[in-house]
Amino acid sequence: GAVVSQHPSWVICKSGTSVKIECRSLDFQATTMFWYRQFPKQSLMLMATSNEGSKATYEQGVEKDKFLINHASLTLSTLTVTSAHPEDSSFYICSAPFASASSYNEQFFGPGTRLTVL
Amino acid sequence: KQEVTQIPAALSVPEGENLVLNCSFTDSAIYNLQWFRQDPGKGLTSLLLIQSSQREQTSGRLNASLDKSSGRSTLYIAASQPGDSATYLCALNTGGFKTIFGAGTRLFVKA
Numbered sequence: 724g725a726v727v728s729q730h731p732s733w734v735i736c737k738s739g740t741s742v743k744i745e746c747r748s749l750d751f752q753a754t755t756m757f758w759y760r761q762f763p764k765q766s767l768m769l770m771a772t773s774n775e776g777s778k779a780t781y782e783q784g785v786e787k788d789k790f791l792i793n794h795a796s797l798t799l800s801t802l803t804v805t806s807a808h809p810e811d812s813s814f815y816i817c818s819a820p821f822a823s824a825s826s827y828n829e830q831f832f833g834p835g836t837r838l839t840v841l
Numbered sequence: 842k843q844e845v846t847q848i849p850a851a852l853s854v855p856e857g858e859n860l861v862l863n864c865s866f867t868d869s870a871i872y873n874l875q876w877f878r879q880d881p882g883k884g885l886t887s888l889l890l891i892q893s894s895q896r897e898q899t900s901g902r903l904n905a906s907l908d909k910s911s912g913r914s915t916l917y918i919a920a921s922q923p924g925d926s927a928t929y930l931c932a933l934n935t936g937g938f939k940t941i942f943g944a945g946t947r948l949f950v951k952a
Contacts, residue, residue, distance in 0.1 A: 757940070766930065766944045816884055818940070830875060830940050834884035
């Protein structure tokens, strides 16, 4: 199956700093990627859709100036949490759809990045 | 608006039991449905994907069914093992690649 990686796997930062999280499709190209966040013991909530070569589409209630998304190539999307605060501490997961011979548009997920803001 | 509900929220069973996890959704216009496993603090592992035109998929001890008309999917786990302990998430793709997740069922299999 297709592989999606994320870097870093975890990060601890001070309040007010910015943190960049990378999402890569390792063996396929992804014109679209998705970013989710997950609070403890809760499900994944879609934050935004990352589109290669164009602006990201944000879900209602997600601040686009707070969570900057760049999809500069067909294999890389980045999420930058700007001026991070403790309430931004969460588990961030990206995904990319991949069409194989047997399953069309199956979503493959990265391993996630745990962000802790002190 | 599509809503996904998973029941039960948590489940504890002795090793060896067969069990069923339930997922219901409000809008039958889905593209496909995936079942994922998530271990604590980890990412998602795809278990099974059922296309809209399919009724079920099987992989090893896992069997997932889909009934769009009733808005339900079930994940059947045969002969459960302690290693099956995890959170199981049901996710719907409603087209346009957007995926909507249920809240998950936390499974604990006792040795």
